[in-house]
Amino acid sequence: MNADERTDGWVSIGAALMALVVLTGALGAHMLGPHFVEKGAEWWGKAVLYHALHALGVLVYGLYLRGRANRPWPACCFAIGILLFSGSLYAMALGAPTWLGMITPVGGTLWIVAWIGFAAQARLAYPRAPKATR
Numbered sequence: 001m002n003a004d005e006r007t008d009g010w011v012s013i014g015a016a017l018m019a020l021v022v023l024t025g026a027l028g029a030h031m032l033g034p035h036f037v038e039k040g041a042e043w044w045g046k047a048v049l050y051h052a053l054h055a056l057g058v059l060v061y062g063l064y065l066r067g068r069a070n071r072p073w074p075a076c077c078f079a080i081g082i083l084l085f086s087g088s089l090y091a092m093a094l095g096a097p098t099w100l101g102m103i104t105p106v107g108g109t110l111w112i113v114a115w116i117g118f119a120a121q122a123r124l125a126y127p128r129a130p131k132a133t134r
Contacts, residue, residue, distance in 0.1 A: 010075045014059030017082060021052040024090065032094065040093035047089035054078050054085075054111055061118055070121050077114035081107040 028044040036044065058078045065072060085107025088100040 010058060010062030010065060010072055012062075013075070013079065014055055014057075014062050017055035017058055017079070018052070021048060021055055024048055024051065028093075035095070036093050037095050040095075043089040043093040047086040047093070050111075051082050051086040054082050054114075057111075057114065057118070058082075061114075064118070064122065068125065070125075074114040074117035074121065077110040077117065081110035081114060083107070084110065 024044075025048045028041070028048060032044070033041065055078075058075050061072070061075050061078065065075075084103050085105075088096075088103045088107070092098055092100050
C-alpha cells in the first residue's frame with residue numbers, strides 16, 4: 001500500500017465518521033429522546049459534539065498525510081477515541097451501566113495523544129528556516 005492509498009483511507013473514514021455524526025445527532029433529536037435516561041440528553045449531546053470535532057480531526061489528518069510517509073497512528077487514536085469516548089456516552093444515554101463512564105476518559109486521553117502526535121508530525125514536516133532568514 002502506498003502513501004496515497006493510506007491517506008485516501010483516512011479521508012474516507014473521516015467522511016464516514018462525519019456522516020455518522022449527522023445520523024446520531026438526528027436520532028438523538030428526533031427519535032431517541034423518550035428512551036434517554038436521566039442526564040441522557042446531556043450525555044448524547046456531548047458525545048455528538050466531541051464525535052464531530054474528532055471526526056473532523058481524522059478528515060484533516062487524512063488530508064495532511066497526502067503524499068507523506070508518516071505512520072498514521074494519530075488517526076487511529078482519533079478513531080478509537082471516538083469509539084471509547086462518544087460510544088460510552090451514547091450507550092449510557094440509552095441506559096447502559098454507568099460504569100462505562102470509566103471508559104470515557106480513556107477516549108479523551110487518546111484524543112490528546114492524537115493531537116500531540118499530529119502536531120509533532122506537522123512540526124517535523126516543515127524544517128526551520130535558516131538563521132539568516134529569520
